[in-house]
Amino acid sequence: MAENLIKPENLVYEKTNAMTDRVLHYCPGCGHGTAHRMLAEAIEELEIQGETIGIAPVGCSVLAYYYFDVDMTEAAHGRAPAVATGIKRVMPEKYVFTYQGDGDLAAIGTAETIHACNRGENFLIVFINNGIYGMTGGQMAPTTLENMKSTTSPRGRDIKTMGSPLKISELVAELPGTYYVARHSVHTPANVRKTKRAFKKAFQYQKDNKGTCLIEVVSNCPSNWKMTPVESNKWMEENMFPYYPLGDIKVPQ
Amino acid sequence: MKELRLMKGNEAFAEAAIRAGTDAYFGYPITPQSEVIEYLMAQNPEERTGMAVLQAESEIAAINMIYGAAGCGKKAMTSSSSPGISLKQEGLSYIAGAELPCVVLNVVRGGPGLGTIQPSQSDYFQAVKGGGHGDYKLIVLAPATVQETVDFVKLAFDLAFKYRNPVMILSDGIIGQMMEKVELFEQIPRSDEEYDWATQGKKPGKDHTIITSLQLKPEEQEKVNLRLQAKYREVEKNEVLYESYNTEDADYLFVAFGSCGRITQKAMEMARKKGYKVGQIRPKTLYPFPVEVINKLSDQVKGILTVEMNAGQMVEDVRLAVDGKTPVEYFGRYGGMIPSPDEILNAFEQKFIGGK
Numbered sequence: 001m002a003e004n005l006i007k008p009e010n011l012v013y014e015k016t017n018a019m020t021d022r023v024l025h026y027c028p029g030c031g032h033g034t035a036h037r038m039l040a041e042a043i044e045e046l047e048i049q050g051e052t053i054g055i056a057p058v059g060c061s062v063l064a065y066y067y068f069d070v071d072m073t074e075a076a077h078g079r080a081p082a083v084a085t086g087i088k089r090v091m092p093e094k095y096v097f098t099y100q101g102d103g104d105l106a107a108i109g110t111a112e113t114i115h116a117c118n119r120g121e122n123f124l125i126v127f128i129n130n131g132i133y134g135m136t137g138g139q140m141a142p143t144t145l146e147n148m149k150s151t152t153s154p155r156g157r158d159i160k161t162m163g164s165p166l167k168i169s170e171l172v173a174e175l176p177g178t179y180y181v182a183r184h185s186v187h188t189p190a191n192v193r194k195t196k197r198a199f200k201k202a203f204q205y206q207k208d209n210k211g212t213c214l215i216e217v218v219s220n221c222p223s224n225w226k227m228t229p230v231e232s233n234k235w236m237e238e239n240m241f242p243y244y245p246l247g248d249i250k251v252p253q
Numbered sequence: 254m255k256e257l258r259l260m261k262g263n264e265a266f267a268e269a270a271i272r273a274g275t276d277a278y279f280g281y282p283i284t285p286q287s288e289v290i291e292y293l294m295a296q297n298p299e300e301r302t303g304m305a306v307l308q309a310e311s312e313i314a315a316i317n318m319i320y321g322a323a324g325c326g327k328k329a330m331t332s333s334s335s336p337g338i339s340l341k342q343e344g345l346s347y348i349a350g351a352e353l354p355c356v357v358l359n360v361v362r363g364g365p366g367l368g369t370i371q372p373s374q375s376d377y378f379q380a381v382k383g384g385g386h387g388d389y390k391l392i393v394l395a396p397a398t399v400q401e402t403v404d405f406v407k408l409a410f411d412l413a414f415k416y417r418n419p420v421m422i423l424s425d426g427i428i429g430q431m432m433e434k435v436e437l438f439e440q441i442p443r444s445d446e447e448y449d450w451a452t453q454g455k456k457p458g459k460d461h462t463i464i465t466s467l468q469l470k471p472e473e474q475e476k477v478n479l480r481l482q483a484k485y486r487e488v489e490k491n492e493v494l495y496e497s498y499n500t501e502d503a504d505y506l507f508v509a510f511g512s513c514g515r516i517t518q519k520a521m522e523m524a525r526k527k528g529y530k531v532g533q534i535r536p537k538t539l540y541p542f543p544v545e546v547i548n549k550l551s552d553q554v555k556g557i558l559t560v561e562m563n564a565g566q567m568v569e570d571v572r573l574a575v576d577g578k579t580p581v582e583y584f585g586r587y588g589g590m591i592p593s594p595d596e597i598l599n600a601f602e603q604k605f606i607g608g609k
Binding site: 020049050051052053055056062063065066068069070071072073074075076079082083084085086087088089090091094111112115 | 276277279305307309310311313314315317318319320321322323324325327329343344347351452453454455456457461462463464465466467
C-alpha cells in the first residue's frame, strides 16, 4: 500500500484542494499549469476557496473554469476586468481574480484593463505573457518581441508597421489605482515560489481593499514558438526577460 | 407608499430602478438617455438602498459588468441609446448564451450610424431578432407612456429571472424625454437570494458553479440551443401582452407600438369620426409578438395598416402573423421624424379607401 509508506513528515507534495481533478488541456511544457497551481495553492493556503470568484478569459486559458475549484465565470474576449468589476461591485466581500493572456488583456481588452486599474478595482489580475496568441494558433500578440516570427508576422515583427511590444504592466503601474504590480515566471522552482508569494500578497491586499493588483507571469509557448519545452525556457530567458525584466514593478509604499 | 409625481421618462425609469430593488446599474452617457445615470448619481442609491451605480468606460464594459453582476444572481441593469446598444450586442449574446437575467433600456434614436438624437423605432429588428451573434432572443417590452416605462421595470426583472434571459425595454426619445404624471410603486427591498446557477462563492460539499456559454462539442452546443428554443416557446406561450382598442366591430386594423402607438390611436379616433370602423392593436411585448390576436383579427378586417417610426420593420412580423389572409400596408416616418395623426389618417385613406 503505497499511501502507507508516506508518513506525514515525509510528505513533500500534495495536490491542492483548490484545483479540480480534471486533466489540463495545456500543451506539454506550457507554463499555464504551474501558474494555475500556484494561484490555487495561494487560494487554499489563505483559506478563501469558498469566498473566491474567478474569471476565465478567451485564449488558451478559456477553460480555466474547469480547473480552479472555485466559482468561475467565462468572459468575452478582453472583458474579464469589466466582468470582475460587476462581480466585485455587488459582492465586495468576495475575493475576485481574472486570469488573462496577452491578447486578451493587452490587445482587445486594453480599455477594460486600464480603466479597471485606474478605478483601483479591488481584484487581482493574473496576466500570462507568452508573446503570442496560443489558442488561435500562433498569431502576433501585442507583446510579441521585435523580429519575433508568428503566423501573422512571418518575417518577424516589424515595429515600423506593427508597433512595439507593449509593456502593459509598466503602463498600469503608472496609474494611482494599482497597488501592487509585479512580473514573475514559473520556469524554475525559485521563480515558481516567488510567483506564489506574489499571488498571496495580492489576495491579502485585496482583503484590505488596497486597489488593483496585477501579477504578470512571463511564460513560454513551446507549441507556437515551435521549440521543445527546454528550448523554449532558454529562449524565454534570453529574449523575453531582457525586454520584460522580472521583479516588482510597483510595490506598496 | 405609492406616490404620484410629474417626471421625465428617463428619470422615472431611474427612480423605478432604485425602487425595484436593483442591485447594480452600469452605464455610459449617450443622448437621449443620459438622464438615467445622472438621476441615479444624484439620488445616491448607494445610500438609499445599497445599489451600486458606476459610469463605465464604454458601453462594452458596462454590459460586461452587467454580465458579472447578473452571474452573481443580482438584479443588474444598464441603459443606452441605439449606437450604444449596438456596442452591447456582444455582451447580450453572452448573457443570453449563459442564461443570465438582466434588464436593458434602449431609448432609441434615429440611425443608421451616428444618425440623429431624435426619436425613432429603427432598432426594432435588432431588439426582437436577437441583435448579436447566435440563435437567441431578448424579451422585448415596448412602453407607450412614462407610466408603462416605470411599470415595465418591475415586469422586466420578473421576466428576466423567471426565464433567466435578458429583457430589453424598447423605449424611444419621445418617451425618454417627455414629462408625464406617473404613479411610482413602493420600494422593493434588495434581495439576498441564493441561486444554484450563480457565482456566489463555492459552498462546502457542493460543486463549484461555472457560468459559460462555451461548449466545444457540437452535440453539447446543440443541446444548449434546444434548451434555449424550448424556453423561447414557453415565453411565446405565456408572456404576450398587447392593448386592443375598438377591435370588436373593426373593418380595418392599425398596428403600432410605443409612442407611435399613441399617435396612431389618435388617428384611429379621427378615422372613426369620419365613419371608418378602425380598431388598433398596440403590442406591449414585441418579443413575444402578439401573433394570435392579429391572426384572428385578420379574418375579420379588410386590411391592416402598420405604423412605425422606421422604414418598415414590425410590418414583417405583422405579415407573418396575418399569413396572407388580408392586405397589410405600412406607413412610417423615420430619421427622427414623428408622424402626425393627420398623416396616418391620410395614409390609411390612400391605401385602403382610395384616396381623394
